[in-house]
Amino acid sequence: MEPTKRVMFISTKETLITNGLVNKLKGAGLEPYYVYNRDQLIAHSKEEHRAVVYYMDDDVSELEELHTTLDELSSKNGGRIICVGSQAQYDTFLDHFSQLHVAGFFERPLNMDRFLKCVTEGAVSKANLKKRILIVDDDASYRQLVREWLKEKYDVSMANGGTQAIALLSKKEVDLVLLDYEMPIVPGPQVMEMIRSLPQAAELPIVFLTGKDDEMSIRRVLELHPAGYLLKTVSDAELLKKVESVLAGA
Secondary structure, three states: OOOOEEEEEEEEEHHHHHHHHHHHHEEEEEEEHHHOHHHHHHHHOOOOOOEEEEEEOOOOOOOOOHHHHHHHHHHHOOOEEEEEEEEEHHHOOOOOHHHHHEEEEOOOOOOHHHHHHHHHOOOOOOHHHEEEEEEEEOOOHHHHHHHHHOOOOEEEEOOHHHHHHHHHOOOOOOOEEEOOOOOOHHHHHHHHHHHHHOOOHHHOOOOEEEOOOOOOHHHHHOOOOOOOOEEOOOOOHHHHHHHHHHHHOO
């Protein structure tokens, strides 16, 4: 039997952008239709779909009820959704939705070819999703710089310290942590202990970022047995190479 062409497109309102995406889906031979709220979501939840696309609006933080319902329905029917939005919106969405139920996340502006391929193929195996990296650093400008280097290839989240990192790791799966060694209040080694205390993160690879390259400082870093360390003077190419190496061996 030929798979259904129906695509549920969740958005709280129609805009030129959402209508443009719906038309792209139609052009790919699919049959998308809008779902605007929780009641409509429930009404259509038992129907067969090729894919479910969730376009995140600016007021995504106010949609806890919709996100919780979507998560419950995904758990029941084994469905997975494709999210479109900003990284901040996606992180907020994951407050009430399991990442296990995500088939793909696309940051705006979209890579249209990848987006259409993901929707057309329907459910995507977990192995085909981007690896997830958490950057923990109190320096906002450096955090953003590293994210810019990584975001094309990886799903990148950020935390400004240990407390925020633990909160994020409690609700989101991560494949690698890039952790600042020298932070005020709670230094990197202590944050590493906090992370290791989480059952789901006990074996999580952690790579330290450090601004000191003297022998004594490096020795202190290595005594903690991280998956590796990088000097903050590292280039984007060197960082990507190290990340790929650690993930390949994880």
